[in-house]
Amino acid sequence: MRFMASYDLMETVRNTQQWMGASALSLASYPAFSLVPNPMLTMMAAWGEVTERSYKRMVAKPDWGIHSVSCEDGRDHLVSIAKVVERPFGDLIHFEVQGREEKARKVLLVAPMSGHYATLLRSTVVSLLPDCEVYITDWHNARDIPVSEGKFDVEDYTLYLVDFMKELGPEVNVIAVCQPAPLTLAATAYLAEIFPEAQPRTLTLIGGPIDPDATPTEVTDFGNRVSMGQLEQLMIQRVGAKYKGIGRQVYPGLLQLTSFISMNLDTHAQAFTDQIMRVARGESGDHDRHNRFYDEYLAVMDMTAEFYLSTVERIFKNSEIAKNCFTINGHEVDISKITDVAVKTVEGEKDDISAPGQCVAALDLCTGVPEKMKSNHLEPGAGHYGIFAGSSWRNNIRPLVLKFIDENADRPKTSGKTKLAAV
Missing domain, CATH: 3.40.50.1820 (Alpha/Beta hydrolase fold, catalytic domain)
Incomplete structure (x- = not known):
């Protein structure tokens, strides 16, 4: 596992999923298709929107987004x-x-x-x-x-x-x-x-x-369930050519995210299924509860x-x-x-x-x-x-x-x- 190829493979899979989501959203949103409404196209667009956003967040550092605060004087500073x-x-x-x-x-x-x-x-x-x-x-x-x-x-x-x-x-x-x-x-x-x-x-x-x-x-x-040798062999990879840390040995954030999600796989699967349905019905928003949580949860960093x-x-x-x-x-x-x-x-x-x-x-x-x-x-x-x-x-x-x-x-x-x- 301790090779740049394995790190790049994970990034390739992530990048491909993001591209597939973006492609599905663009294709299903083609203006000419509006002449013949089809619920499958609506679902395809919804799946594409949720998928693209999710995989894009995995390599983006979230902004603090703290612009002002209310103080004792009753004003926003x-x-x-x-x-x-x-x-x-x-x-x-x-x-x-x-x-x-x-x-x-x-x-x-x-x-x-x-x-x-x-x-x-x-x-x-x-x-x-x-x-x-x-x-x-x-x-x-x-x-x-x-x-x-x-x-x-x-x-x-x-x-x-x-x-x-x-x-x-x-x-x-x-x-x-x-x-x-x-x-x-x-x-x-x-x-x-x-x-x-x-x-x-x-x-x-x-x-x-x-x-x-x-x-x-x-x-x-x-x-306590694995040896240090097993841990190093299974979890450690080298940063690929795309980033400044090329060659540095890391525990990849994408690998950690996989562990996080696997702990509550059913809960996360249901959350994304529900979000796709909300997007299809036009009930979602850029800052709705799902997006606020997963924009942060999916944004991971390497150690x-x-x-x-x-x-x-x-x-x-x-x-x-x-x-x-x-x-x-x-x-x-x-x-x-x-x-x-x-x-x-x-x-x-x-x-x-x-x-x-x-x-x-x-x-x-x-x-x-x-x-x-x-x-x-x-x-x-x-x-x-x-x-x-x-x-x-x-x-x-x-x-x-x-x-x-x-x-x-x-x-x-x-x-x-x-x-x-x-x-």
């Missing part, structure tokens, strides 16, 4: 996006709200690098903008990063987070969603020991696999092979975070060194990706944090997506997170001087 830190594998960006005073709450959202773009957290960003200065990690698609930029594994990812937190300073409140939760915890511990003045004020971990073995799910237990493989091996197989034996460039990170950061975990009762028990394990690891600075919330009836972007987040979890941030806003820090030279 324009939102612009500024890059605070630019790096080859990801940027730190800031959503600047024009014409309002800077908010006291400074929030860093750590977005997952698990196959989707950071725009997956668009609704999370929108919900926080009225009350916070929002920053987010914007990870890049590995297929667009030249091989000359080098590797990017879990240690590099963690050091990126360290640098981002140092850039934003000790008043920042970090919220890590899903996959990055273990590495964000490690980055905070690394700062606590190496550069304590730059530790965040609070750390909120949402639905992350801190201890995957606490309550295994089909997703988190996958790494570097070393990041994917090291995540499986070190986070899931070896449980290095759960066992508190994670190392960065040979330095063993000690999570117990975190003493001044208030830590909150959030879990969903019906989360089938990171089940309850996996994330709250972080609190037991933070032995240096006083109990009064620890908090956990289990959201009843919520699934994985709902705890950071659905109604459960908007109505219940978001207010609790903001309250947690405010409760620790004026708490004095006791960290001593830097123990080692900053890196």
